[in-house]
Amino acid sequence: MSAADNKNSSYITDKEVSFKFDGKKYIGYEGDTIASALLRNNVRLVARSFKYHRPRGIYTCGIEEPNGIVQILNEHNEPNTRATVKQIYEGIRVSSQNCWPSLNLDIGSINNLLSPMFSAGFYYKTFMGPKGFWKRIYEPIIRRTAGLGKPPKEFRSKSIHQNHNVDIVIIGGGLSGLITARKLINTQYDVLLLEQDSFLGGILKNSKKIKRINNKEPNEWINETEKLIKDSKNIKILKNSLVTSYNFTNHLIALEDKSVGKKIDNNKSELTLHKIRTKHTILANGHIERFISFRNNDLPGVMLAASFEKYIHRYGVVPETSPVIFTNNSTTASLLKSLVDLGHKPAAYVDSRSKDKIGRKFLNYLEKNNIPFYINAEVEGCDGNKKIKTISIKKSNKIIKVKSSMLCISGGINPDIHLFTQSKGLVKWDDKLVTFKPDVSFQNTITLGSVSGNYNYEKTVEEINNKLSFFKTKNIKLKIELNDISNFNIKELWETKHERKSNWSKSFIDLHNDVTTKDLKQAVREGFDRIEHLKRFTTNSMGTDQGKISSINSLGIVSKILKKKISEVGTTTYRPPYAPLSFSAIAGRNTYEFYDPQRKTPIHNWHIENKAVFEDVGQWKRPWYFKKFEMESMHLAVQRESEQTRKTAGILDGSTLGKIEIKGKDSLEFMNLIYTNAFTKMKPMSSRYALMLGEDGMIKDDGIVCKFNDKHFIVTTTSGGAPKVLADMEEYLQTEWPHLQVYVNSITEQFSTFNISGPKSRDIVSKVFTDVDFSNENFPFMTFKVFDYMDTEVRIMRASFTGELGYEIYITPNKALELWKKIFHFGKAYDLVAYGTETMHLLRAEKGYVVIGQETDGTVTPLDLNFNWMIGKKKKDFIGKRSLTRSDTSRDDRKQLVGIIPIDKSEFIEEGQHVVESERLPKRITTPVEYLGHVSSSYHSPNLNHCIAMAMIKGGNKLMGSKLFVSSTYGTKNIPVEVVSPVFIDPENKRLLS
Amino acid sequence: MKKKYSIFTLIKNAFSNNENWQKMWKSPEPKKTYDIIVVGGGGHGLGTAYYLAKEHGIKNIAVIEKGWIGSGNTGRNTTIIRSNYLWNESAFLYDHSVKLWENLSQELNYNMMFSQRGVMNLAHNEHDIKEMKRRISANRLNGLDTQWLETKDIKRLVPIMNTDNLRYPVLGAAFQRRGGVARHDAVAWGFAMRADEMGVDIIQNCEVHSIKTKNGKVEGVKTSKGFISAKKVAVVASGHTSVLAKTAGVRLPLQSRPLQALVSEPIKPVINTVVMSNAVHAYVSQSDKGELVIGAGTDGYNSFTQRGGYDVIEETVRAIVELYPIFGKMKMLRQWGGIVDICPDASPIISKCEVKGLYFNCGWGTGGFKATPGSANVFAHTVANDEPHKINAAFNLERFSDGRLIDEHGAAAVAH
Amino acid sequence: MTQLLSSQGIDISQKNFQQIIIRGDGKDQFNEKINQEISTFPPSKNLEVTTNDKFIFAKNSFDQWSLIYLVEQDYKEILKFISKINSNDEILASDYSYGQVYFEISGENKNEFLNQLTHFDLRLKRFPAFTMAQTLIAKIDCTIYNLKDKYIVTCNKSYEDYFKERLKDSIKL
């Protein structure tokens, strides 16, 4: 008794392929899955179970497989691969999972002996004490024993995404799918046909249930149909494409495996994730056979009947020439017939149905071929060591033992409603079919064929013509002849009773997670009588197969315990994805080098040439500091840049600053509403530092406003804040103040910005822009000029973020680099230095300027920063005004901005540390220590040669001059500091206005 | 009688073929009236009932659950537990919770599998670093065990992490050792079992349609099983809280958003701590079963569908494979969504309201699970005494008028 | 113009166009003003694109137009035009000439190719010739003009390197 070939299989070639399983070499045929190849080689033991490490064999022939889950060693050690789906190729190396030292001798199987203790949810009830043991002892052990496969190896996939927009999607290229496609050929509709297999045909190839279609052999008809579709202009076929998710408004996710049956080429995309948007979805994705629970229904050799049949016809392998067949329904008839037609003879046919249900016709057939059969009978269980030896059949309280190495079972078939429920369609229980089938669909979803609960193939055409009548297409005519001996009927049967009761005997309800029918009963006993509770408590159907062959069975069993109708117990949620979905496919190319775009300024390459170290600011790459020589540390570089800037001049690439152009009759009114400042009295061609609040009164952004006239402004924003500020302006204009005639455009990228500052900056710009008068009288602080230069337009603003004399230069990007170099050409004589964001931060801190997002954190008002002078008190309204007078925001003991310096000038204050009143902190802090606030900025000032810091502390304004302490990461001793004004350099603005 | 669980009871029951286990809780029909009705049978609600009975001696309580207990966010989150929050108010509240977590398995004699494997928050830019160092310093002064990790330390704890060869390099992390994960269902079941033992009625499959009030005082709730009167009503219904509040004429500053999570197929242990990253949006831990438990983001719109947008899943997964290149060969097993109620300041509301006898515990947003015992404990106190516990005093409704917000969004805009 | 890449049924080249974004109410006075300067009326139908050998003129939405010069103009002329337009208080014209990059994409596989990078529905029945759209391509904001036999795609200059790499990458795989 062993496997045999079925030479007249339509699919398998006889091209030999060698592969390795657990180190041993085997030969299969091209087109074999790992499973079919192993069966061909009479390998029955392929895995160990999750919890009890029981021996397991191939149980199904597809995605629903609960047992045959393996590791692909030569594909970056990919774990948890379904042997029933993955095709072999020359040299593929496969290993079993979750066993040690070997599949055959697995120490873990000790758990099987202890299994009575490992009852459902046992881990909730023990491993609790003594305290701390869970973390140190129990959990590590449990973690090591749990888990399926070993971790994969690093692999940066090049999987791609492909978007589709179509009118109709057909899921499933089986009988119904193909007929539907034929109906839609050369119509106005764009159609996408998705088939999970590498060929079309479905049931037509998986069985011999159908004899002829329009007097043609099924294969002939399939080929004809495929050609018709290929020649059509409007239908596209995607093979090896499994639909995994059915989202809202007919958005589908399908995974195409482009390396079926071949080695993965790491430089190509091996997977394509299809994102499909369609008007109508047609589900023709068929059904899944379910099993029956009986003693040892997990023993290698037990297999679903339809899967057995699939192996015969698709893969040309008869896993066992004389198996026992155990069924409660009519679908197994075709398997029996297939065996007989191939000259094999089943060891026994066991049917729980009665004579009249089975039907005379089929009984005659059994007798004619003198097949030993038992009706009104059940399989009580099977026995054997790592493979079936004997099968115990129970008929009228007698046990008959039959010898066979395989047992083909069928507990009925379930419409594959996974995707349908994902779409939020409703299912209802059908007592005749003993299963759930689609009821009301929630989206534009149509189900056809067995997924709709129509198991009668002769009726398929009629069904399609009816359900698709609303499409503008002709009705289709097809004659379908069957091989089947009887029409579908079934007798409800979920579980057969054990003969002798033993604490060790098991009949499984979830093979993947090792859940037994006993566990279900215990769970219900403990009060978990709701199906979702049951699921969570027992982990039933929570495995990687999502209980495809068993979840309805568990409902059946529970309904019996609770003496309720199954429809009352409810069905369990099917959550996307339909089958485990590759992470790298989901990520596609939007990761690794393309995780997030890098935004670069026109000066970027110059920065690189000049040894800039970059900082990420949003998506922007900004020079953080420039290394003068390779070994120069950040600290040295920043000290150098800062010193040089105050000594002569420094320049910063500020191109990332947000820039917005604002124009319209009511621009002035708009500006007065958006910003806290008052702009009415502001002179044309002048600039002003401005603040923007949220309605909650908290500072949101700042920038400099350039006023051309009352109807035309240009403003800058923080680099990170730019998009948000523009969006907010648009929002207020469109939704709150449509009566204001104002337009705003982002011009961030239309101008590059350079900030040049330092005592020598005037000399330098005067040399660059020879015909501009930069004198204090004609170009005072906070004014700007626009003029032609280098065949483009340049805007220069006298402004400074360093406290030095400074100019902000705006020029179009195409000329930016040229100008930048020119400035350096003339700057050379003055040792002009390029500086980065860190120096910018240091210099502004010396001057006491704040940085939004550093001094502020979304909880700071202008008053907290002593920015009262920036608030247009006389203005009737502006965004956030009202919030400033709430009882909490108007407190005068809020956290306020102060400067602090260490009393011992040699000490350094760390950013982020807190300001306290005590000299020391306890070693272990048990009762919280009161603090006044935190240090928001801290730098070593090269120009003062000691540490300067800013802090936000409670009632800071009143604490000027007082002595406090700042905590330190270096120990319990706090640093004594003095509270001072945050302006450390040039308080009287001599440098600024020079 | 009190159920005792231990290795011995397991053995005992093993010999009786596991046929003598008792119900963990009864499922009684609701009485006409109760002293206190807790609306919402999640961890927070069941815990509230438990502490009311245990610490405040009130036994005439019903917990009313629309579905089955733990069916809401309790059973839908990524089970991360930590207390390293910036502001004192939050730090005290969440650490109160962590302290309760540390003894909960023993207290309830039910294994919460609270695993203090540490929680890491990664820093990916200068701004993150500044924000975290400030947080760590504040935590220290509040007696919390948060520490700064250099990249090499991170590598040692999570060798599979890609720290340098990515768009936003890992520059360091804030790490709280006492943080970790727990078994989410166990919390609901454990509280339910012990509350039930003390006489609390746990009523499932009973939907509260509205809260009945009369001249500014609560009278009871209208449910799918009829009207049930009560002296006090405590609402802990996460996403649906504001909907119920409205029926009592109370307006809450909440928005209900989908929050999604996903798990991978189980593999042998590869990541033994919890890693969170905001810039590269990815929260990961590995369950004892071996599944990677991954938290995604919230969608930007209100929804009660328990189903978010697919793009949010993609955003998270692409971050995961960026941060952990070996996960490229992993597969997503399940994905699901919950409905979280979000407050303007990203802090919860545990408060009385203008209606006498009506209390709310809501606004936990994406971070409610970690707070389960703590929130339940102080809420029970608030309901029992009609007065907040000092730990939750600041989490009142008034703050949205006077401006005393507890803004846990973290620092706002990026620097110049 | 520089040929970027050319592969099975898909050709991409980078162009140096100049552009102006014009905001206004689209009423007679507005149209007249524009017409005076470039002797063409701005397209009146939303998303409509009018084009000749010199420029593309498209209506992005009810109050925004983009004018793209296909043949390089003297920049001074463009600035002059902008200042003339802006002399009218109720119109805002912003120069976009050098802050954007432009790509011309043609070939019979251009839709399938672009749909690797965008979910946008490029089918002729949803995206007719001589219309435009603003959408996400490769995760960044882009504008795409359908000129029947080819598309013009434009995005911010700071994304230039990234966007080119994405295009090349998609062709490769």
Next chain:
Amino acid sequence: MILINCPYCGERDQSEFSNGGEAHVARPENSENLNDKEWGQYVFYRDNPKGIFYERWVHSHGCRKWFNAVRNTSTDEILAIYKLNENPPSKESFTNTLKTPSGEPKVGSGNFTVKK
């Protein structure tokens, strides 16, 4: 993923849009006359109904235009879209066309079921 019909650009994937919360909340004219509570209501409180919701969207990755939508938050089905200057459709016009399921598991099960 929701498909949103931008009144200016046509049907686009939701990922191109940003949501603006409750619609028709006018910014108070004379905020100085409001007390803290009233002002707080405007700043922090927005409607959050389960069912019919009048809300705002902006096509942030497209034309950057704002518009209003009526959405059933228990199913995410968009019932109507209208421009800012158009009048909102009446609630009544939807109540009978409302498509269930509520979008949540039916009590006691994980199945999506219609309240019939």
